[in-house]
Amino acid sequence: MRNHASLAEQFNLDENRVDWHNKTLWFVREKRDKQSHQVPDWEKLREIASKIKLNVLSNLDTYLMEFEKNALANGIQIHWAKDAEEHNEIVLSILKDHQVKYMVKSKSMLTEECHLNEYLEKNGIEVTDTDLGERIVQLAKEPPSHVVLPCIHKKKEEIGEIFHKHLNAPEGLSDPQQLTEIARQDLRKKFLQSQAALTGINFAVAETGEFVVCTNEGNADMGTHLANVHIACMGLEKIIPKREHLGIFLRLLARSGTGQSITTYSSHFRKPRAGQDMHIIIVDNGRSEHLGKEKFRNSLKCIRCGACFNTCPVYRRSGGHSYHTAVAGPIGSILNPIRNREDYKDLPFASTLCGSCTNVCPVKIDLHNQLYELRQEIIASGSGESIKGFSMKMMARSLSNIKKYEKFKRTVKWGYRYTPFLLKNKINPWYKHREMPEMPKESFKEWYQKNISDGK
Amino acid sequence: MKVGLFIPCYIDVLYPQVGIATYTLLKRLKVDIVYPMGQTCCGQPMANSGYEYLACGTNKNFIQQFKEFDKIVAPSGSCVLHIKEHLKGESDLEKNQALHIQNNIYELTEFLTDVVKVENLKASFPHKVGFHQSCHGQRGLHLSGMSELTAPYFSKPEQLLQQVEGIEWVKLDKKDECCGFGGTFCVTEETVSSKMGKDRLADHEKNGAEYITACDMSCLMHLEGIANREKSHVKVIHIAEILNTQNAEQ
Numbered sequence: 001m002r003n004h005a006s007l008a009e010q011f012n013l014d015e016n017r018v019d020w021h022n023k024t025l026w027f028v029r030e031k032r033d034k035q036s037h038q039v040p041d042w043e044k045l046r047e048i049a050s051k052i053k054l055n056v057l058s059n060l061d062t063y064l065m066e067f068e069k070n071a072l073a074n075g076i077q078i079h080w081a082k083d084a085e086e087h088n089e090i091v092l093s094i095l096k097d098h099q100v101k102y103m104v105k106s107k108s109m110l111t112e113e114c115h116l117n118e119y120l121e122k123n124g125i126e127v128t129d130t131d132l133g134e135r136i137v138q139l140a141k142e143p144p145s146h147v148v149l150p151c152i153h154k155k156k157e158e159i160g161e162i163f164h165k166h167l168n169a170p171e172g173l174s175d176p177q178q179l180t181e182i183a184r185q186d187l188r189k190k191f192l193q194s195q196a197a198l199t200g201i202n203f204a205v206a207e208t209g210e211f212v213v214c215t216n217e218g219n220a221d222m223g224t225h226l227a228n229v230h231i232a233c234m235g236l237e238k239i240i241p242k243r244e245h246l247g248i249f250l251r252l253l254a255r256s257g258t259g260q261s262i263t264t265y266s267s268h269f270r271k272p273r274a275g276q277d278m279h280i281i282i283v284d285n286g287r288s289e290h291l292g293k294e295k296f297r298n299s300l301k302c303i304r305c306g307a308c309f310n311t312c313p314v315y316r317r318s319g320g321h322s323y324h325t326a327v328a329g330p331i332g333s334i335l336n337p338i339r340n341r342e343d344y345k346d347l348p349f350a351s352t353l354c355g356s357c358t359n360v361c362p363v364k365i366d367l368h369n370q371l372y373e374l375r376q377e378i379i380a381s382g383s384g385e386s387i388k389g390f391s392m393k394m395m396a397r398s399l400s401n402i403k404k405y406e407k408f409k410r411t412v413k414w415g416y417r418y419t420p421f422l423l424k425n426k427i428n429p430w431y432k433h434r435e436m437p438e439m440p441k442e443s444f445k446e447w448y449q450k451n452i453s454d455g456k
Numbered sequence: 457m458k459v460g461l462f463i464p465c466y467i468d469v470l471y472p473q474v475g476i477a478t479y480t481l482l483k484r485l486k487v488d489i490v491y492p493m494g495q496t497c498c499g500q501p502m503a504n505s506g507y508e509y510l511a512c513g514t515n516k517n518f519i520q521q522f523k524e525f526d527k528i529v530a531p532s533g534s535c536v537l538h539i540k541e542h543l544k545g546e547s548d549l550e551k552n553q554a555l556h557i558q559n560n561i562y563e564l565t566e567f568l569t570d571v572v573k574v575e576n577l578k579a580s581f582p583h584k585v586g587f588h589q590s591c592h593g594q595r596g597l598h599l600s601g602m603s604e605l606t607a608p609y610f611s612k613p614e615q616l617l618q619q620v621e622g623i624e625w626v627k628l629d630k631k632d633e634c635c636g637f638g639g640t641f642c643v644t645e646e647t648v649s650s651k652m653g654k655d656r657l658a659d660h661e662k663n664g665a666e667y668i669t670a671c672d673m674s675c676l677m678h679l680e681g682i683a684n685r686e687k688s689h690v691k692v693i694h695i696a697e698i699l700n701t702q703n704a705e706q
Contacts, residue, residue, distance in 0.1 A: 400513025
């Protein structure tokens with residue numbers, strides 16, 4: 001079975017790669033720290049952003065309807081999709097209406113969540129991801145490993161190989177500038193031949209019916225300016241009430257995610273240009289059910305900046321693919337099991353609960369507390385491993401009162417003395433990489449009895 | 457002020473010297489401290505693994521053992537945080553007792569800085585020491601400032617270590633990175649856990665530490681296991697042992 005621990009183990013077979021991955025992401029985390037320190041009242045900004053998002057979640061229906069009304073008035077067509085399947089069908093039907101054969105796509109994690117590319121390809125439509133990182137993983141036939149830095153797991157030499165294989169690049173190329181140029185030239189063709197462009201939505205403004213897409217390469221603009229059909233897809237939580245709130249979120253988003261003061265392009269789309277068809281698909285796919293779960297509701301505030309990925313010491317050493325899902329990292333470990341417990345029940349355990357994710361989150365999601373709570377839910381629903389459950393029951397019993405505890409201590413001591421081979425073998429996961437602690441002659445309690453309570 | 461000493465189970469069994477140092481230090485500082493003999497474990501190993509519902513026995517026992525004290529102190533940020541956040545009583549009476557405990561339980565260093573208000577420890581430890589910020593103490597109990605936040609830096613453990621004569625401070629590359637212990641995480645995800653531990657150890661080694669100290673023996677147990685496996689010269693020592701050095705020398 002796919003689970004985080006075994007996939008992480010595979011990733012760790014190449015320790016140099018782990019070190020490189022760790023270093024690269026830590027570099028981004030440090031850039032974020034520098035940027036956040038340059039903004040006066042950064043913590044206040046986080047607080048305000050968090051409150052705006054909480055307001056949105058508490059009045060989601062009102063804001064969504066306001067957004068729909070205003071977007072319709074702007075000439076945008078609105079579609080509602082209850083799940084991934086419906087979302088994909090809507091995209092396909094729009095493309096069919098316009099007899100589209102080629103579509104360019106600008107970074108949308110939602111379409112990854114819905115597995116749109118596979119679906120469209122099965123239906124005879126060629127989809128090209130235009131964000132450089134997304135394009136690389138698309139050519140490599142891999143899912144993105146990070147929400148903001150989708151191919152952060154690939155080294156430049158590996159990208160050279162992929163480009164050699166798929167884009168006729170000369171062999172052995174690893175210069176990022178040259179590689180980028182090759183990708184650009186190829187993408188230019190795709191932009192020109194595409195009849196439709198699909199983008200994600202970072203922020204949808206209820207007050208005005210407009211939306212904002214943030215990219216660093218301008219690829220959303222390239223696609224949408226050339227194509228006559230623009231489809232924009234959003235999870236229904238992407239709403240913000242007013243345009244004035246954009247100033248808060250745009251300042252937080254790039255600083256938290258990549259350590260830039262702002263994304264290179266924050267493109268505003270309000271209405272279709274003459275002759276253009278503009279569609280917005282508002283997707284639920286489990287979100288309204290999530291909204292009803294009070295303990296986990298505030299994780300829907302997520303603006304997908306990726307800061308929790310970069311800071312997470314587990315993510316940095318296990319790689320995005322170990323989370324076996326589109327949205328990895330600490331936030332993915334909450335969003336995925338809430339949507340599909342059975343497939344992602346391992347993810348809330350892929351954390352030391354160190355709390356660093358909670359501290360970097362620009363909208364103040366209490367990520368580590370939610371991971372703790374999710375663990376309780378997963379175990380309570382009977383999804384835990386039976387061996388672990390058994391040992392936990394034994395442990396809980398042994399620690400429940402002093403008599404059992406003393407007996408337990410004697411057993412451990414006996415084991416240390418007479419069966420060290422049971423402890424010191426490679427089946428013991430502790431012993432695989434670490435020595436066992438030594439067993440002292442007397443416990444603290446014995447010392448206390450001897451020296452304090454009975455004696456002095 | 458009657459203070460109850462809580463010695464976490466693994467310290468009781470594997471690291472009695474940490475308990476002894478804590479007790480002796482507090483006694484030296486004239487704290488009226490008692491070790492309740494019926495105590496076992498805080499229940500964190502079960503709870504953090506998702507089996508909080510199995511912790512009713514340990515909860516009940518903990519409440520019984522510590523309900524009468526004005527304050528409770530333990531040399532472990534992690535166990536203290538668990539009690540603060542997750543101790544549960546069943547009856548109304550127990551719930552009140554649990555609340556009293558949660559409001560009055562302290563990790564050792566915060567007890568020393570905030571309650572005893574120690575200003576002159578007269579301890580001595582002439583060694584190069586790296587301080588490992590254990591996550592639960594740092595981010596959970598706010599024992600010190602955190603690198604992710606833009607607030608001014610402070611540190612309760614450092615405030616105490618600065619009073620130790622001869623100690624040479626080691627500056628780390630990553631000052632508050634998790635060591636990877638994480639309770640049962642250290643066995644369920646042993647690959648990532650041990651890699652995190654190796655990296656943590658390497659940071660201390662690279663910057664010349666002879667000792668790694670921390671407010672949590674669990675992090676140190678994990679780092680010690682890795683250091684010993686790698687035949688590293690770096691040793692681990694709980695902060696209570698450093699703060700109690702003078703007493704040990706007498």
